[in-house]
Amino acid sequence: MSQQLSSQTPSNQDRIVGKHVFGNLYDIDDKLLMDKDLLEGLVLEAVKIAKMNLVEIKSWSFGGKKGGVSVIALVEESHIALHTWNEYKYATLDVYTCGVDSNPQAAFEFIVSNLKPKRHQMFFADRSSE
Amino acid sequence: MSQQLSSQTPSNQDRIVGKHVFGNLYDIDDKLLMDKDLLEGLVLEAVKIAKMNLVEIKSWSFGGKKGGVSVIALVEESHIALHTWNEYKYATLDVYTCGVDSNPQAAFEFIVSNLKPKRHQMFFADRSSE
Numbered sequence A, B: 001m002s003q004q005l006s007s008q009t010p011s012n013q014d015r016i017v018g019k020h021v022f023g024n025l026y027d028i029d030d031k032l033l034m035d036k037d038l039l040e041g042l043v044l045e046a047v048k049i050a051k052m053n054l055v056e057i058k059s060w061s062f063g064g065k066k067g068g069v070s071v072i073a074l075v076e077e078s079h080i081a082l083h084t085w086n087e088y089k090y091a092t093l094d095v096y097t098c099g100v101d102s103n104p105q106a107a108f109e110f111i112v113s114n115l116k117p118k119r120h121q122m123f124f125a126d127r128s129s130e
Helices: A002-008 A036-049 A104-115 B002-008 B036-049 B104-115
Strands: A018-026 A054-062 A068-075 A078-085 A090-098 A123-126 B018-026 B054-062 B068-075 B078-085 B090-098 B123-126
Touching: A018 A104, A018 B018, A036 A054, A036 A068, A036 A078, A036 A104, A054 B054, A054 B068, A068 A090, A068 B054, A068 B068, A068 B078, A078 B068, A078 B078, A090 A104, A090 B090, B018 B104, B036 B054, B036 B068, B036 B078, B036 B104, B068 B090, B090 B104
Parallel strands: none
Antiparallel strands: A018 A090, A018 A123, A054 A068, A068 A078, A078 A090, B018 B090, B018 B123, B054 B068, B068 B078, B078 B090
């Protein structure tokens, strides 16, 4: 009986559980979106909130009208990516985590609550193996 | 008249055009999914096919049952992320590009055609500013 239940509901031990929360963040204070250190700090904190293990984090600044900041954190074995465009007061955020106990939505909401976009969207994609 | 049309259909010069193609790739030859150099080479070629400008590419190998390879390319100003789990013959792929002329779908399909998953999904998310 338990074996039958097990085959109907595969154990999370037997597959990769991938959770990807992503969205677009509109109308943000442009000064925040130029502050590479602040943005990297938010992503670092988000890694903890999502219950992920950080492997490496890196950030870059880009000049020009369509410039801004990119922060990418590699975690085991997925990523957080935050891209900003200060002239457009715009940012996009992807929080992709692995593991049944990870919480990408909490990490996404943490960054949103700090950047305070006037509008934003949040979507979920299942990145699990079969 | 042209001004009116312009306000109805905003010029792509006036906003960030972000295109994100992503999906899960099932049942891949596990030897391919352990070959960090091969996977990094595929992502580098995909950057060109998508008509993106590479800023930096990096790859990592992870051991253990849930290990594999991660390759992340930062491009101006978005990313390609390929994560693999060889024990599960599984990979996920995100090709997120900026610019009206970029072609993330061609890059996605290039990597799929090389990894030859028995099944895969492909989704599109609009990451453009308003």
